[in-house]
Amino acid sequence: MGTMQRLRAGWLVVALGLCMVPAGRGQAQVNTERPGSLLIFPKVVNDGTRTTVIQISNTGNSLEQARCFYIDGQRCRDMDFHLTLTKQQPTFWNVADGRTMHNTPSPLPGIMPGPVPPVPPGFVGALVCASIDRSGTPVGTNSLIGKATLYGPGENSAKYNAIGFVNKHGGTNVTDNNVDLDELEYNACPGAVRVNFPNPAAPDPAIVAAGNWGQCRVSGLPCSGDPGCITSTPGICDVGGTFTCTTGTVGAPCSSDAACTLFINDGPCLNGICSDGSTRCDTTRAPSCPIGVCSALTGSVTNVTVLPCNLNLDTLQPTSLALSLNGTDGEQNPLSGSKTVSCWESFTLEARTGCTGGPGHACLTPPATDFATVNIKSTSGGPFVAVAETFHLDTAGNASSAAVNVFMATGVCSAASPNAGQVCNNNSDCAGGTCIAPAPPPPGVGSTIRLPAY
Amino acid sequence: MVKMTRAASVTALVGLALGIATLVASPARAIGTSDQAASILYWPKVVYDGTTDTLIRLSNVDTSAPTQAHCYYIDANSHCSNNPTQICDPQRNECGAGSCVPGWMEIDFDVVLTFEQPLAWNASRGIRRAELPLVPGKPPLLGGACNETGFPCGFSYPGCTCNFGQTNVGTGVPPVPEVPFVGALECIQYAPPQGSTPARPDNQAGAKNKLIGQATFLATPGGLPVDAASYNATGLRFRGVEAGVPGNELRLDDVQYDSCPTVLVLDHLFDNAIIGGGNVTDLTLVPCGNNFAAQIPGSVTAQFLVFNEFEQRFSTTRAVPCFLESQLSLLDTTNPTRSIFSFQVAGTWAGQTRIRPVGTADTGRGLTGAAWMRTNIGSAAYNLHQNGNPAFVNGLRPDIITLP
Numbered sequence: 001m002g003t004m005q006r007l008r009a010g011w012l013v014v015a016l017g018l019c020m021v022p023a024g025r026g027q028a029q030v031n032t033e034r035p036g037s038l039l040i041f042p043k044v045v046n047d048g049t050r051t052t053v054i055q056i057s058n059t060g061n062s063l064e065q066a067r068c069f070y071i072d073g074q075r076c077r078d079m080d081f082h083l084t085l086t087k088q089q090p091t092f093w094n095v096a097d098g099r100t101m102h103n104t105p106s107p108l109p110g111i112m113p114g115p116v117p118p119v120p121p122g123f124v125g126a127l128v129c130a131s132i133d134r135s136g137t138p139v140g141t142n143s144l145i146g147k148a149t150l151y152g153p154g155e156n157s158a159k160y161n162a163i164g165f166v167n168k169h170g171g172t173n174v175t176d177n178n179v180d181l182d183e184l185e186y187n188a189c190p191g192a193v194r195v196n197f198p199n200p201a202a203p204d205p206a207i208v209a210a211g212n213w214g215q216c217r218v219s220g221l222p223c224s225g226d227p228g229c230i231t232s233t234p235g236i237c238d239v240g241g242t243f244t245c246t247t248g249t250v251g252a253p254c255s256s257d258a259a260c261t262l263f264i265n266d267g268p269c270l271n272g273i274c275s276d277g278s279t280r281c282d283t284t285r286a287p288s289c290p291i292g293v294c295s296a297l298t299g300s301v302t303n304v305t306v307l308p309c310n311l312n313l314d315t316l317q318p319t320s321l322a323l324s325l326n327g328t329d330g331e332q333n334p335l336s337g338s339k340t341v342s343c344w345e346s347f348t349l350e351a352r353t354g355c356t357g358g359p360g361h362a363c364l365t366p367p368a369t370d371f372a373t374v375n376i377k378s379t380s381g382g383p384f385v386a387v388a389e390t391f392h393l394d395t396a397g398n399a400s401s402a403a404v405n406v407f408m409a410t411g412v413c414s415a416a417s418p419n420a421g422q423v424c425n426n427n428s429d430c431a432g433g434t435c436i437a438p439a440p441p442p443p444g445v446g447s448t449i450r451l452p453a454y
Numbered sequence: 455m456v457k458m459t460r461a462a463s464v465t466a467l468v469g470l471a472l473g474i475a476t477l478v479a480s481p482a483r484a485i486g487t488s489d490q491a492a493s494i495l496y497w498p499k500v501v502y503d504g505t506t507d508t509l510i511r512l513s514n515v516d517t518s519a520p521t522q523a524h525c526y527y528i529d530a531n532s533h534c535s536n537n538p539t540q541i542c543d544p545q546r547n548e549c550g551a552g553s554c555v556p557g558w559m560e561i562d563f564d565v566v567l568t569f570e571q572p573l574a575w576n577a578s579r580g581i582r583r584a585e586l587p588l589v590p591g592k593p594p595l596l597g598g599a600c601n602e603t604g605f606p607c608g609f610s611y612p613g614c615t616c617n618f619g620q621t622n623v624g625t626g627v628p629p630v631p632e633v634p635f636v637g638a639l640e641c642i643q644y645a646p647p648q649g650s651t652p653a654r655p656d657n658q659a660g661a662k663n664k665l666i667g668q669a670t671f672l673a674t675p676g677g678l679p680v681d682a683a684s685y686n687a688t689g690l691r692f693r694g695v696e697a698g699v700p701g702n703e704l705r706l707d708d709v710q711y712d713s714c715p716t717v718l719v720l721d722h723l724f725d726n727a728i729i730g731g732g733n734v735t736d737l738t739l740v741p742c743g744n745n746f747a748a749q750i751p752g753s754v755t756a757q758f759l760v761f762n763e764f765e766q767r768f769s770t771t772r773a774v775p776c777f778l779e780s781q782l783s784l785l786d787t788t789n790p791t792r793s794i795f796s797f798q799v800a801g802t803w804a805g806q807t808r809i810r811p812v813g814t815a816d817t818g819r820g821l822t823g824a825a826w827m828r829t830n831i832g833s834a835a836y837n838l839h840q841n842g843n844p845a846f847v848n849g850l851r852p853d854i855i856t857l858p
Contacts, residue, residue: 329587
C-alpha cells in the first residue's frame with residue numbers, strides 16, 4: 001500500500017469515525033430520568049399560597065460544582081448562585097428560605113452546598129443549573145439529577161423531575177459561556193411536547209365516582225350528603241373550576257350570582273353535567289336537561305408552564321415564543337389553539353365558550369370527551385421545555401394538584417409528507433417525508449443558554 | 455516516507471478513537487423512558503381500595519394509524535393461608551394463626567387505540583363497551599367521513615371533523631379483580647391484526663413506539679378533600695428485530711427492546727423529616743421480566759445504597775418477588791424510627807438512594823418503579839431516575855417477557 005493510499009485509508013477511517021457522531025444523535029434526547037450536566041426546573045413558585053422545595057443530587061463520584069440561575073418569569077430577571085456537591089451528595093432547600101446559615105435549625109444538617117439565596121415573595125419562574133469547572137466554564141460530568149415539589153395552596157403537594165441535558169463530549173467541546181443545546185454540545189430541546197389532560201368542562205371522574213360531584217345550591221352540602229337536595233332550590237351561578245355563568249351570557253366568567261345578570265331559572269345544565277347527575281351535557285349545545293336541584297361543581301384544570309430554550313442570561317433579553325396547540329379528544333375531534341409567551345409563562349388550558357385567552361390562559365376547542373391530548377410546538381422563537389400540573393377540584397372548593405413531566409417528541413413532519421407540520425417521533429410518522437426538529441436549528445446551531453461572564 | 459506512514463496510522467487511530475469515543479460518550483444508550491413514546495409500558499403501582507382509585511391513561515401518539523396494546527394487570531395482593539379469600543398485608547399480622555402469603559395473578563386484556571387517541575379508565579371500573587368513544591355507528595363510519603354530516607370529508611363544509619373509520623372495537627378493560635387491589639399494569643404494543651394475520655407484538659411487526667401512559671391516584675378520604683398524585687408510565691422502546699428470538703418472547707437487551715437500567719436512583723426526603731408537615735415515601739418496585747406463559751413472575755434482589763447530606767452511606771437489601779411496595783422506613787426494619795431511611799437515623803433531610811437490581815432468574819434481573827411521597831398536606835407521586843446500561847456478559851441475562 002502506498003503512502004497516499006495509507007493516508008487516504010486513514011482519512012477514510014476518520015470520516016467513518018466522525019460519521020458515528022450523527023448516528024448517535026437520535027439516541028440521547030433530553031430527558032427527565034437520567035443524570036445530566038444542565039438541569040431546568042420550569043416551574044418554581046413562592047407566591048404566598050405556594051412554595052417550592054428543590055432537590056438536587058450528585059450521582060457521580062467526583063466533586064460537582066454548578067452555577068444556578070433563578071429566572072423571574074414576571075420581570076425576566078435572574079439571580080445566580082453556586083452549588084458545590086460532594087460525591088453522591090443530595091441536597092435540598094425551600095425556595096422561600098434558601099439554604100443559608102439562618103435556616104431553622106441553623107444550619108440545616110448536612111454538608112453546606114453553598115449559600116442558596118431565598119427568592120422574593122411573589123416569585124414565579126424557573127431555575128436553571130449548569131455544571132461548571134473552577135473557571136466557571138460549563139463542563140460535562142453528567143451527574144446531576146433534580147426534583148421540585150410544589151407545596152400548596154392549602155393541603156396540596158405536587159412533584160416533577162427536573163429536565164436534564166446531557167453534555168455530549170464530557171465538556172471538552174465547550175469553550176465559552178454559552179450552553180449550546182444543539183446535539184453537538186448538549187442535548188437539543190424537544191421539538192414539541194404532548195400533554196394529556198382531563199376535559200376542564202367535565203366533572204372529575206374520581207370525584208363523581210365518590211359521589212361528591214355536586215353541591216346542593218341552598219344547603220351547600222355535597223349531594224351525597226343531602227340526598228335529593230331536599231332543602232335546595234335552583235341556584236344561579238356555576239361556581240365550578242372555571243367560575244362561569246351557565247345561563248345568560250353563557251361561559252362568561254363570574255365571581256358571584258350577581259355577575260350572571262341574565263339568569264333564567266331553567267338551566268340546570270352545569271359544568272357539563274345535568275343536575276340530575278345522569279346526563280353529560282354541554283352548556284352551548286344541550287340546555288335542556290331535566291330540572292334538578294344539584295349542580296355539578298367539580299372539575300379539573302390543567303396548567304402548562306413553558307420556558308424557552310433560548311435564554312440570554314447575560315443581557316436578559318426575553319425570548320418570545322409563538323406556540324401552536326393541536327390535538328384530539330377521545331372521539332378524534334380535532335382541538336386547536338395558539339399562544340404567545342414572552343420570557344416564561346404558566347397558562348391554563350381553557351376549553352370553554354367565551355375564552356378570550358390573554359396572560360395565563362390558552363384557549364382550545366372544547367373536547368367532547370372526558371380526556372384529550374394536545375401537542376404544543378413552537379412556530380417561532382425556537383424550542384422550549386415545559387411541565388404540566390392538573391388541579392382536581394372537589395365540591396367544597398378544595399383543590400389538589402398533580403404535576404407531571406410532559407412527553408417530548410422529536411419534531412414535526414417535513415413539507416414533503418402529507419402529515420406536514422404534525423408532531424412526530426420518528427420518520428414512520430411522516431410518510432413520504434422526514435421527522436425534523438423545529439427551526440432553528442440548522443446543524444450545530446440549536447438553541448443556546450448564554451451565561452454571564454464568570 | 456516513514457513519517458507519512460505514521461501520520462496515516464495516527465490519523466486512522468484518531469478517527470477510530472473519535473468514533474468510539476462518540477459512541478461511548480452517549481450515556482443514554484438504550485435504557486427506559488418516562489417522557490417519550492415506547493412499545494412496552496409499566497405502571498408499577500395501581501391501587502384501588504374504596505378510598506383511593508387509580509386513573510390510568512393510555513394514548514397512541516401515531517398521527518395516522520391505529521395501534522393495539524395487550525395489557526396485563528398484575529394482582530399482587532397477599533392472602534391468608536388459613537383463609538384464601540382474605541386479603542392481608544405481609545407487613546402486619548392479620549391472619550391470626552395463619553400466615554400472609556404473597557400472591558401473583560395476571561389478568562390480560564386488549565386496548566385498541568385510534569390515531570392520536572387518548573383513552574382513560576378508573577382501575578375500579580375499567581371501560582365498558584358502551585363507554586368506548588369510537589365504535590361502529592358512533593360516529594358514522596364511512597372511511598374519511600365528517601362526523602357532523604356523514605358525507606365524505608372532501609365534499610364537506612369547512613368545519614368538518616373528519617373520521618377516518620378507526621374504532622376502539624376490540625377493547626375491553628375489566629375492573630381490577632379484587633378490592634382492595636394493589637398491583638401493577640403492563641402494556642405491550644401490538645400491531646393490529648391484518649387480514650388473516652393476528653395481532654402480534656412489535657418484535658415481529660412494524661409500527662413501533664407509539665404508546666405513552668400516566669397514572670393518577672385520586673383519593674377522597676372521608677369524601678373530602680380530594681388528593682391527587684400522578685406519575686408517568688415507564689416505557690421501553692422497540693429497537694429492532696433480533697434473530698433467533700421466539701415470537702412470544704420479548705428480550706429487553708438493547709437489541710430487541712431497551713434494557714432496564716443498571717441502577718435506579720431515588721432522590722428523596724428521609725421519612726419523618728419535617729417538610730410539608732412531615733412526610734414518608736412509599737416505594738414500589740416491579741421486575742422488568744415476567745413469564746406470563748408459565749405464570750412465573752419475575753424475581754429480583756434489590757440492593758439499596760443510601761447517602762445522606764454528609765456523604766455518609768448506609769445499605770440494605772430486599773427481595774422483590776414479583777412486586778414490592780413499602781414505606782421506605784419499613785424496608786429494613788419494622789420500627790420506622792430505627793430505619794436507615796428515617797430522618798432520626800440519617801440525620802439530614804435529603805437523601806439519595808441507589809437501587810441496584812441483581813439476580814439470576816430466568817426472567818432476568820431488571821427493576822422499574824415509582825415513588826409516592828405522602829405528607830400531612832397531600833401527596834405527590836414521581837418517577838425514579840435511572841443510570842447505566844447493563845452489559846450482558848459473564849452470564850448476565852437480559853430481562854425477558856414471555857407471552858402466552
